[in-house]
Amino acid sequence: GQARGWACGLSPRELGVQPPHSAAMAAMVAIRNSAARGAPSLIQACGDMTSPIAVAHMIPGLNIRDGGPSRSVVRLTDTLACDGGLSISLVSHSILGTPSIPSSNKRVRRKAVPVKDSLWLGLGLVDRRLLVEEMASNRFDLLHTHCLWHPANYWAMRLARSGGIPVVCQPRGMLEPWARNHKAWKKSLALLLYQAKDLRSARAFVATSGMEVESIRRLGLPQPIALIPNGVDLPSHEIRRHPERDPQDRDRV
Numbered sequence: 001g002q003a004r005g006w007a008c009g010l011s012p013r014e015l016g017v018q019p020p021h022s023a024a025m026a027a028m029v030a031i032r033n034s035a036a037r038g039a040p041s042l043i044q045a046c047g048d049m050t051s052p053i054a055v056a057h058m059i060p061g062l063n064i065r066d067g068g069p070s071r072s073v074v075r076l077t078d079t080l081a082c083d084g085g086l087s088i089s090l091v092s093h094s095i096l097g098t099p100s101i102p103s104s105n106k107r108v109r110r111k112a113v114p115v116k117d118s119l120w121l122g123l124g125l126v127d128r129r130l131l132v133e134e135m136a137s138n139r140f141d142l143l144h145t146h147c148l149w150h151p152a153n154y155w156a157m158r159l160a161r162s163g164g165i166p167v168v169c170q171p172r173g174m175l176e177p178w179a180r181n182h183k184a185w186k187k188s189l190a191l192l193l194y195q196a197k198d199l200r201s202a203r204a205f206v207a208t209s210g211m212e213v214e215s216i217r218r219l220g221l222p223q224p225i226a227l228i229p230n231g232v233d234l235p236s237h238e239i240r241r242h243p244e245r246d247p248q249d250r251d252r253v
Contacts, residue, residue, distance in 0.1 A: 052087040055080070056140045060127065060152040062092050062100040062112070069172045072230045073146050074101045079231070081107035091134055093126050093152070124151025131159050143167045144206075148174040148199075149190055157198040169202035175215040 057077050062070045074090070081088040082105065089109040094100045096114050103110055111134055115126050134140075143160045145153055148171050160167050173179055180187050187195075196219075205225045207213045213225050 052085055053141045054087045054089070054139060055142045055144055056089045056091055056134065056138075057144045057146065058091045058127075058131070058152070058156045059146040060092065060124075060150040061094065062090075063095060064099045064101055068230075069147055070101045072172075074103055075231065075233075077108050078103055078105040081105045089134070089138070089140070091127075091130060093121065093130070095121070122151070124153075124155050127152035128155040128159070131156055135159055135163055135165070140165055144170065146170050147172050148195060149187055154194050154198060157201060158194075161201055166203045167201065168204050168206060169199065170206040171212065171216070172208070173212060175219065176212065177215070 057073060059069065059073050062074060064070065077088050077090045080086050087109075088107065089111060090103065091111045092100070094112045094114045096116050100112065111130065113126055113130050115121050120126050143156060143165050145156050145167060147153060148169075157167060157169075159165075199219065199221055202221075202223060204223050205216050205221070207216060207225050207227050208229050210227065213227055216225060
């Protein structure tokens, strides 16, 4: 995806970011520039910037039926893995018998545990075990979480805090009023028990629209927000009109 705007009012070029760039890297640059104002520096937390930055992207699932986030996260990590300055891992669970969105870039390190749709999955315990193993065997510089509310996101944030790993949180629309109103009592309880603490502990957020920026700010979260729309793949060939089509016809999407 291409960085196209920033909630802090600076363009990517002013921040030293050249497109195309990752949401995680863009947010890191935003935080580095905010360090002069006394904000915690994620760049400092990540250590030596001359070696590849090990980024773990975590999403509860990549089920082919789950819609937009599954596809956009896979496409994002495929693109990021082309950057020699990044080492990209994608961590999730998968449900037996249900296909997941595949990665097209072999440099993306995929880790997933196939499980049955069970109580262990619903409580995020499968994801917790996977994350514990991954964090024990790999030195991640940054955790980039996608989506909210699922217990898997809770375990990811908790384990990152205990391991001293900075987190970039990308809600992917799940803080919008319509999303919070769906099963509202469960989300209100989650916000009280763990979600508010997890959101406060994130070093930065990534939003895909100005509306999402406003939803994050309404919760009183002061962290830097990188406003980065999802990327779109354009056709590689020129689209031509059919010669027999009436020129008065209008194309529709």
